[in-house]
Every structure is written in C-alpha cells, then in structure tokens.
Amino acid sequence: MTEAVVSLQEIEPGIVQLTMQDRINKNTFSEELVTGLMQSFEFIQANSSYKVVILTGYDSYFASGGTKDGLLAINEGKASFSDLNLYSLALDCKIPVISAMQGHGIGGGFVMGLFADFVILSRESVYTTNFMKYGFTPGMGATYIVPKKLGFSLAEELLLNAANYRGAELEKRGIPFTVLPRAAVMDYALELARQIAEKPRLSLIILKEHLVAPLRKELSKIVEEELAMHEKTFHQAEVRERIVALFGK
Template sequence: MSDAAVDYTQLGPSVVRITMQDKEHKNTFSDQLLVGLSDAFERVKADERCKVVILTGYGTYFASGGRKESLLQIQDRQISFTDSDIYGLALDCPVPVISAMQGHGIGGGFAMGLFSDFVILSQESIYTTNFMRYGFTPGMGATLILPKKLGFSLGEEMLLSAKTYYGRDLKERGIPFPVLPRAEVLPYAVELAETLAEKPRLSLITLKDHLVAELREELPRYIEREVAMHDKTFHQPEVRDLITSQY
C-alpha cells in the first residue's frame, strides 16, 4: 500500500485514515488518485465498524486539483469534471469525514476538502480556488461549498479573484475552522476522530444525514449550473492560452 497513490490505514477499530500520496503528480487529480479515492470510500461504506474517516495528504500537499492535461481535455470538449465524482465523496460518505489539510489545497482539491464534515487547515499551506486564473469558471461544486463553509463574502472573493491565501491569512479573516502549524494538523484530526468514535455508529450516521441533507440536495443543481458555465467559458481561445502558459 505504501506505493499506492492512496493509502488506506485502519487507525483503530472505528477510525480510517485515507492518505492521498501521489508524489509523482503532487496530488493533482491523476487517474491513480481518482481511482484510489473512489475505491477507498467504497471500502468505508462497506465497513460496518467504521465510524470516522480522516482524509489527508502527504508532506506539503493535500490535493492540487486538475492536471494540466485534463484541463486541456476539458477545453477540447473531450472530458468533463463530472466524469469522476470525487468532489462528492466526503459529502456522500455515510460517516463523518475530517479533512486534515496539512498541505496545499488548490482548485478542486480545496473544494473537495471543504465538503468534509470537519476541516483543519495548516498555517503554512496555501489555499486557493484558482479556476479563474485560467479564465474559466469554477467547477467541482466550489460555487456551492465555498460560500457555505467560508461565508458568502470571502467565498465570493476567493472564487472571483483566484487569489492565493496562506492558512494564517484565512485565520485572520475569521474562517470557522482550526488553523494549526502543519505538524499539529494530523494529531488534532486523530484526537477529534477518537472523540467522534466514542459515539454509536448509527447515531453518527443519522445525525450526519440530517445535517448535510440540504447540501446533498443542492449539490447536483450547482454541478449542473457549473457545467453550463463551463460550456460558456471553458472553450474560449484565451483559456487554452492561459492554461498552456500559466499552469
């Protein structure tokens, strides 16, 4: 498992750690990472002992979003970001998911992490929804989850400006998540997971179903709108030039 793009580790009878570790591609959304994540969350669904999932990355990387090659394929109308539903994995997971974002969260990688039930950021890492840097509108459910989790003003700012923020910057802006030194992110997540795992599994599932019901209902509508915006914006010649020159 140590050579796999995604590592699945049982930390105890009720806690699973899913580690994205595609070092070759720096945790961009490679085929190996996409398949590994989907398989890992299917294992969670099938494990009746599992009560909590910790989703994390390696080193200075949490998740780095779409690969250059994939963005160009979307620009050429060969694929769509909806071909792989990784953005909804944490939201659809029956048990609570903790995103231990010890490293950089970029584009769709940051959005994916925000769909978890708990989010922990690193002071030293960068977080950005940089879709508009390349001239196309956001996807991956980012237009739903950023305003929901960060507040409308900051979420709108991040989506429109495509600026890069350090975790410490977001902490100063008052985001409602713990922002810790990188070395403390995963231990904090493990402690939180152990607290959650003290509860009955059925109770955790039932309460999560209730708390995220509106998000689960809204996400398909937002994805549909994001795809429609991509149809308008992604195929501009300027977008291809920006992806080629700035990625």
C-alpha cells in the first residue's frame, strides 16, 4: 500500500497532526500534496472536537514550494498562484495552527508555514524566499506575511536577496520564533499543542478570529498587488530560462 502524501492523525484528544510526506517530489507543491492539504484542512474545519493543528513535514523537508511544471504554467499564462488558496490554509483555519518546520522551508513552502499562528524552525534547516532567484517577484502573500512575521528589514533582505538562511543564522538575527535542533522540534510542538488544547475550543476559535482578522482582511489586497507584479515579471523569457536551469532539464 502506498503511503498518503498527506497524513492526518489525531495524536491526542483535540490535537491533530498534519504531516506532508511527498517523498518522490520532496514536498514541492505537487498536485497530490496540494489536494491532500486542502482536503485535510476541510476535514479539520468540519470536525467539532479538534482544538489545534500541528503542520509538519518529513525527515529534512518541511515544504519546498512550486514544482517546475507549476512555475512554467504560470510563466506561460496558464495558471496563477491564486488559483488555489493554498498559501493561507493555516490563516483561514478556525483553530490554532502550529508550523513545526523541522525541515527545509523553500519559497512558497516557507511562506505557507509563516501563515500559521505559531512557528518553530530547526537550526539545521534552510529557509528561503527564493522567488527572485527565478527572476519573478514573490507571490503567495509573501510580501505581506514575511515582513509581518520577521520584521521589515530582515524581510526586505530575504525577499530581494533570495538567499538561503539556516535556522541557526535566523536565530542570531533575532527572529521572534523558537529555533531548535531538528530532533527537538516535534517534541516542542507537541508540548505547545497540549498547552493550547487545555483551553476551551470556542474560546480558542473566537480569540484566533479576533487576532487574525486584520491579516485576513489585508491579505486579499496584497495578493491582488502580487498578481499585478506577476503580470509584469513572470512571463519574461529569462524567467523561463531560470526555471528550467534551476530545476535541471
């Protein structure tokens, strides 16, 4: 029997763990991974007993962003990142979400994790908003959530430079997240989830709604602006060349 690329399991009462494990595609946004995530969050939204979600990856991968085919489809005008609202699944989830980024968070994969209510990084892993490495401006709400979560100066550096940063380096730069050895990330996430799950579910839902309401309201405008930038930057011939070169032929 093949292993599902997204596994959903209630590991303790009220605590659901959502594990991305598309080993063939190294947790890029394959059709199977995207479908699995969206169906899983729909299931979570419909469940009246869950109180908190732990979103994580496998081994040394958290989430690796767009696939080669997906990026080329946008380059050719056949798709856009907003076709599926993957990036804000955690933000839109009514119960708190913990991003246990035990592995690499690349491009849209890192951005998706930042939309969670709690973020945990690993010291060994690479985190990058590498959109500009391909020559196109950032999408998936990156120009909004990265400055919101990391602060403007560091976010501007990450978004413009598109370089790779280890969790240990980001920790030294003063990011407001817990950064741990990879082997300790899930234990910490579970303990945090237990603390959250002690609270009444209704109170958790109401408080999260209040706290993230401004983000949900402002995000749609930012996404429109990112799409407008994509119209100017994504369809360049150089972008296609970079996608092909960076992914390999």
